[in-house]
Amino acid sequence: MQLTWKSFVAAMGAAVLLLALLGSFNLAFAQDTTTDTTASDGLFETTSVGGGASSVSVSSNGTVVPTELPETGGGFRASL
């Protein structure tokens, strides 16, 4: 099979289209990560990672603040 200039250009065109598609995905992902540069206690900056309800904040020293306290009950006490 012989590679022609026409087929090469067509292949590159297809690749560019796919790259553009990926770029839009990447942009959407990047918008999920927001930065809040307000220091919580004057010592550390915090950054919000993720989006929506699952967003957690991460301080500049690596400490993560979860969105909610853990679910630590199985229900036995309620059966007493």
Next chain:
Amino acid sequence: MPLRTIIAVLLLAPLGFLALVGVWSTEGGSASSLPFPAVRNELRGGAQPAAGDPVRLRIPALNVDAAVEDVGLTASGGMDVPKNWNHAGWFRFGARPGEAGNAVLAGHLDSPSAPAIFWDLAKLRPGDAVTVEDALGRIHTFTVTNSVRYTGGDAPMEELFGPTPRSLLRLITCEGEWDKEKETYGERLVVTARMKT
């Protein structure tokens, strides 16, 4: 368009696509480009065990002497829980006990069929001792300062988990009424202890 051209396009397009994806992913998609060690570790599938990680929790007033697991985040971003009902779960994205910061350990109040590690946590009083042993064999001793119950989403998460120059230990379990529908208790108990100097 000749048939061989169509075949060439079909063969070359995926190759071009893969080459471009490869360049893209090495530039911006790797976990190593993230600024925070804890988040990098989470994306790599968990933190590496470190020498100062807690391995044992002891609360003499409650006859608690338990192993410590490390826990991370749930899918919704909440603090995860230990897999074993009678282990404590150390939140690995916070401080280690003995370091400056909030070291957070959660434990189950009960399982579906029996009491669990923090069944009596509400009985702790200011002045009670709590010790944590780390993987190096060092013992960190804390003194209970207070207990607070939180309902629903009213817990001050930044205060409980965020950075602080003090060495604090937060022990968390469930409290309140059992919600059959949600299969959870309505409150959380947080016992705070300060490191003994």
